[in-house]
Amino acid sequence: MKQHNYEIQVEWTGNEGHGTLDYKSYNRNHKILAKGKYVEIKGSSDPSFLGDQTRYNPEDLFLSSLSACHMLWYLHLCAVHKIIVTAYLDSATGVMEETENGSGKFTAVTLNPKVIIIDSNKIDKANQLHQEANKMCFIANSCNFKIEHNPQITAEY
Incomplete structure (x- = not known):
């Protein structure tokens, strides 16, 4: 390995x-x-x-790491599948719960990528690749909670 x-x-x-x-x-x-x-x-x-x-803050950086790792895997997978992405913007959100003793942990993260691709015939496949990107993301694989995805994909043509 x-x-x-x-x-x-x-x-x-x-x-x-x-x-x-x-x-x-x-x-x-x-x-x-x-x-x-x-x-x-x-x-x-x-x-x-x-x-x-x-x-x-560390929480901002953690959330941005999840978002960026997902994006980089997603762009890679799109390139492999001949889906041309021309824009990608994620407005990720996360929930951290603080316990009585002051410690805490993230319990939920949702990635909300808005993606623009060239070919409208490839929107379904482009949506599916978000699931694959989540499986490949190093940071997501290190988390002990599920990461949700709400992609919005549109085509230029």
Whole structure:
């Protein structure tokens, strides 16, 4: 079996002079860096957990990872099946449930891709390929909940 390894650096930048003296004494800002990547991602926690709403939080990044992985597999499968995609836009949604002790987990994710293809005769097959993309997606295969799909496919011609 082929194995892929990934490395990432997450650096906390939120020490406001007192470290983690108490829950409100520090901010949640951090940066995410990967070797060979030239742009850092500015992160924080969700505003519900005292984070900066203008930065990406881990939940945003998790949802975007699911959406992007699905999209990349879908585009690959369309190319293999000679379905020409000219546009793809997903407005994914996710639900995370927080428990009494403050932990939580995602319980639902729905991908809502709007796809434009060239040939209207291939819309049915294009719809079916979303199921196949879900089976192939590395991130979806790592989740312990079902990922729903509500694709809307239209044709240019």
